[in-house]
Amino acid sequence: MGIGLTHYIVLSAILFGLGIFAIITRKNAVLVLMGVELVLNSANINFIAFAKFNKMNIDGHIAAIFVIMLAAIEVAVALAIVLNIYQNYKHINVDEIDSLKD
Amino acid sequence: MTGENLIIFGIVVLLLPLLSFVINIFFGKKIGNKSGIVATSILGLVLILSSIVFYFKVFTSFGSKIVHKNNILWEFSDKILQLKFTWIDQQSIQLKVGIGIDNLAAIMLVVVALISFLVHLFSIEYMAGDPRYSRYFAYLGLFTFSMNGIVLANNFLFMYVFWELVGISSYLLIGFWYEKKSASDAGKKAFLVNRVGDLGFFIGIMILYFSYGTLLFDDIFSAIAQGKLPFDSETVLTLAGIFVFCGAIGKSAQFPLHVWLPDAMEGPTPVSALIHAATMVAAGVYLTARVYAMFTASALSFIASIGAITAFLAATIALTQVDFKRVLAYSTVSQLGYMIMSLGVGAYTMGFFHLVTHAWFKAALFLGSGSVIHAMHHAAHHLGDHHTDPQDIRNMGGLRRTMPWTYRTFLFVTLAICGVPLTSGFLSKDGILAGTLAYAQLTGGWHWLIPIAGFASAGLTAFYMFRLLIISFHGEPKTDVAKHTKENNWIILLPLFVLSILSFWFFYSPNPLDAHQGWFPKAIVQPKSVVPDEHQWEFLLINGYQKSEVAPHSSQISHHYLNEFEEAMHHSHYPAMFLSLLIAGTGILFAFLFYQFKIFNPDTLANQFSFLYKLSFRKWYFDEIYNATVVAFTVGFSKVSALFDLKVIDGIVNGSAWITRHFGYFIGHFDNIVIDGLVNLIANATGFFGSIVRYLQTGRVQTYVAFAVTGLVLLIYFLL
Numbered sequence: 114m115g116i117g118l119t120h121y122i123v124l125s126a127i128l129f130g131l132g133i134f135a136i137i138t139r140k141n142a143v144l145v146l147m148g149v150e151l152v153l154n155s156a157n158i159n160f161i162a163f164a165k166f167n168k169m170n171i172d173g174h175i176a177a178i179f180v181i182m183l184a185a186i187e188v189a190v191a192l193a194i195v196l197n198i199y200q201n202y203k204h205i206n207v208d209e210i211d212s213l214k215d
Numbered sequence: 216m217t218g219e220n221l222i223i224f225g226i227v228v229l230l231l232p233l234l235s236f237v238i239n240i241f242f243g244k245k246i247g248n249k250s251g252i253v254a255t256s257i258l259g260l261v262l263i264l265s266s267i268v269f270y271f272k273v274f275t276s277f278g279s280k281i282v283h284k285n286n287i288l289w290e291f292s293d294k295i296l297q298l299k300f301t302w303i304d305q306q307s308i309q310l311k312v313g314i315g316i317d318n319l320a321a322i323m324l325v326v327v328a329l330i331s332f333l334v335h336l337f338s339i340e341y342m343a344g345d346p347r348y349s350r351y352f353a354y355l356g357l358f359t360f361s362m363n364g365i366v367l368a369n370n371f372l373f374m375y376v377f378w379e380l381v382g383i384s385s386y387l388l389i390g391f392w393y394e395k396k397s398a399s400d401a402g403k404k405a406f407l408v409n410r411v412g413d414l415g416f417f418i419g420i421m422i423l424y425f426s427y428g429t430l431l432f433d434d435i436f437s438a439i440a441q442g443k444l445p446f447d448s449e450t451v452l453t454l455a456g457i458f459v460f461c462g463a464i465g466k467s468a469q470f471p472l473h474v475w476l477p478d479a480m481e482g483p484t485p486v487s488a489l490i491h492a493a494t495m496v497a498a499g500v501y502l503t504a505r506v507y508a509m510f511t512a513s514a515l516s517f518i519a520s521i522g523a524i525t526a527f528l529a530a531t532i533a534l535t536q537v538d539f540k541r542v543l544a545y546s547t548v549s550q551l552g553y554m555i556m557s558l559g560v561g562a563y564t565m566g567f568f569h570l571v572t573h574a575w576f577k578a579a580l581f582l583g584s585g586s587v588i589h590a591m592h593h594a595a596h597h598l599g600d601h602h603t604d605p606q607d608i609r610n611m612g613g614l615r616r617t618m619p620w621t622y623r624t625f626l627f628v629t630l631a632i633c634g635v636p637l638t639s640g641f642l643s644k645d646g647i648l649a650g651t652l653a654y655a656q657l658t659g660g661w662h663w664l665i666p667i668a669g670f671a672s673a674g675l676t677a678f679y680m681f682r683l684l685i686i687s688f689h690g691e692p693k694t695d696v697a698k699h700t701k702e703n704n705w706i707i708l709l710p711l712f713v714l715s716i717l718s719f720w721f722f723y724s725p726n727p728l729d730a731h732q733g734w735f736p737k738a739i740v741q742p743k744s745v746v747p748d749e750h751q752w753e754f755l756l757i758n759g760y761q762k763s764e765v766a767p768h769s770s771q772i773s774h775h776y777l778n779e780f781e782e783a784m785h786h787s788h789y790p791a792m793f794l795s796l797l798i799a800g801t802g803i804l805f806a807f808l809f810y811q812f813k814i815f816n817p818d819t820l821a822n823q824f825s826f827l828y829k830l831s832f833r834k835w836y837f838d839e840i841y842n843a844t845v846v847a848f849t850v851g852f853s854k855v856s857a858l859f860d861l862k863v864i865d866g867i868v869n870g871s872a873w874i875t876r877h878f879g880y881f882i883g884h885f886d887n888i889v890i891d892g893l894v895n896l897i898a899n900a901t902g903f904f905g906s907i908v909r910y911l912q913t914g915r916v917q918t919y920v921a922f923a924v925t926g927l928v929l930l931i932y933f934l935l
Contacts, residue, residue, distance in 0.1 A: 133920070136917065136920050137920060137921050145917070208917065211914030214912050214915075
């Protein structure tokens with residue numbers, strides 16, 4: 114039994130679940146961002162897997178490269194926001210930042 | 216001059232005074248003192264145009280022609296030029312109207328135009344300095360316009376409309392000095408008393424319209440001539456005639472509605488001249504002459520009796536009045552009685568002739584009195600005397616020397632109204648008296664009272680007119696004011712001259728003793744009665760009656776009489792003349808004996824017959840009787856109505872208000888509790904749910920992500 118599409122998708126699902134888990138449970142904003150990276154990369158694995166097994170050819174790869182690029186930009190913006198949060202609150206604990214509710 | 220042009224001239228004559236009204240009412244303030252001149256020049260134009268209409272209508276012939284174009288029917292005949300058109304054309308109602316010019320209208324137009332023009336001219340000076348100067352001329356224009364409308368109407372509708380316009384303009388002019396209570400009261404009285412007569416007129420018109428479905432004189436008369444009577448009854452025809460005549464009773468101040476006219480003296484004096492000579496009181500006589508053909512014998516008897524009663528009654532009242540204008544007012548009532556009486560007995564031509572001649576000399580008398588009052592007023596003003604009544608003849612005397620020209624013209628027209636030969640008044644009055652004699656001869660019985668009343672009034676007229684003349688103009692001045700009077704300027708005197716000259720006989724007949732030789736009887740011919748023969752006096756039927764036997768002293772048949780009445784009238788001519796001369800002479804003689812030579816003392820006579828004196832002085836107690844009956848009844852009735860209004864109507868109104876208010880309270884509570892409660896309930900429920908749902912909104916990003924993922928998982932689970 115060789116490695117097929119299913120393995121990739123299962124790996125991607127596990128990665129996605131871990132990412133979501135990290136986003137929901139971590140207190141530290143940087144760790145939440147890392148969870149987001151995991152989710153994005155699970156999507157990347159899906160793109161690559163479908164490119165390999167389902168004749169998407171080069172399109173999947175291009176999409177994956179775009180996602181990586183966007184993830185880099187996103188991290189830059191997000192870290193800037195985190196820096197701002199730190200300056201305002203003197204901490205980066207996401208569960209204590211609930212001013213959105215007001 | 217074609218017939219069409221003549222009718223168009225007539226319409227222009229009708230509308231020009233309206234133009235004067237419009238100019239003066241809207242731009243009067245702007246024109247200021249010029250408004251008198253503007254109005255007078257417009258009336259001058261009216262006078263010229265109506266003279267043209269008069270000349271061509273009366274002295275030339277137009278032949279018969281009927282033209283129909285643009286829905287307007289032009290009808291020309293030797294008798295009348297008229298145009299007719301349909302004004303209202305509905306299924307249920309169709310009204311044809313139009314205007315017509317016959318000899319009657321043409322002569323009347325000139326009378327109205329000339330008198331109105333002279334009154335305008337006179338007023339320029341008389342009304343100078345009045346704060347409502349231009350308003351005054353506006354009203355004069357409206358008055359003239361309305362009267363021209365009556366003259367030109369060839370249907371009852373126009374007649375009635377202009378009739379009411381005359382009513383309103385007389386109200387405006389009589390009450391012109393409305394700051395004075397008596398003047399505004401007099402205006403109201405004239406208006407209200409006229410309403411009574413107009414109601415009758417209106418009922419008469421309605422009877423005719425209901426029966427014939429048209430208001431054109433021509434159509435109504437031809438329908439009657441074909442034997443179609445209203446309600447198939449000659450009684451109703453008589454009644455319709457009498458009802459229509461009621462309008463004339465009101466406007467022409469006949470008994471028993473004569474009470475407004477003497478009070479109308481409160482208006483400016485030129486207005487009195489206009490009302491008395493040309494515009495208002497003449498309207499009633501004109502109406503009677505206009506619809507003459509439809510009067511039955513009974514209606515004519517009624518008319519003659521009313522006229523005779525009025526003539527006599529007013530003459531007796533005039534004997535004792537002391538207000539200069541009131542004497543003239545009652546003399547007008549009396550002379551109008553003459554005209555009406557004359558129409559009633561069948562002397563149609565003479566009745567209308569008297570209207571014309573009376574118009575000149577009565578206008579002259581009134582303008583003369585205006586001249587006197589103007590002079591008295593100025594003298595009183597000059598002396599700073601505010602107590603002397605400038606109209607009371609007891610304050611005058613000796614004016615003959617201070618105002619010679621006014622005196623001369625006044626004397627001449629007084630002779631005319633007394634019926635002295637060489638004046639126009641003699642011609643017409645003599646004709647009327649001959650007519651009454653002929654009537655009495657032909658009918659007999661109680662109708663003899665009519666000539667008796669006529670002759671008695673002639674004597675009384677001569678007496679009171681000379682009493683007025685002698686007391687005010689002769690003798691010594693009785694007050695300082697009278698002593699300081701001065702003759703007025705030419706603007707005031709010119710109308711007096713013109714009107715006096717028109718009172719000479721030669722305008723009407725070459726023979727100063729017989730009007731029948733003049734142009735007037737040829738121009739104004741009694742219209743053929745349309746009433747069925749059996750309901751008309753036999754002697755009035757026009758059947759080319761010719762005297763069967765030749766009078767012994769004449770070798771030829773000299774006259775073709777229209778009917779038996781004309782012949783009888785011709786025979787009565789000389790007896791009537793001698794009798795009236797004798798009676799008028801006696802009246803004048805007594806006036807001189809009483810007031811000039813003072814051989815008899817009028818005061819002792821008044822004391823001896825104090826009842827009769829008081830009866831006359833108090834005007835037969837007509838005002839008192841009306842106050843006690845009609846006015847008291849009306850006031851009482853209105854008091855009862857007011858009480859009813861206060862108790863019942865107000866009670867109902869207040870009751871309904873109470874109900875509404877309490878219902879309102881109820882509605883208010885319902886609104887407060889139920890409707891507001893519902894609204895609040897919905898709001899509270901929303902708030903409550905909101906407060907529950909808000910717990911979901913924690914503000915933590917991670918919670919939201921958890922919800923989103925849960926939602927995603929649920930979606931995937933349910934959809935895939």
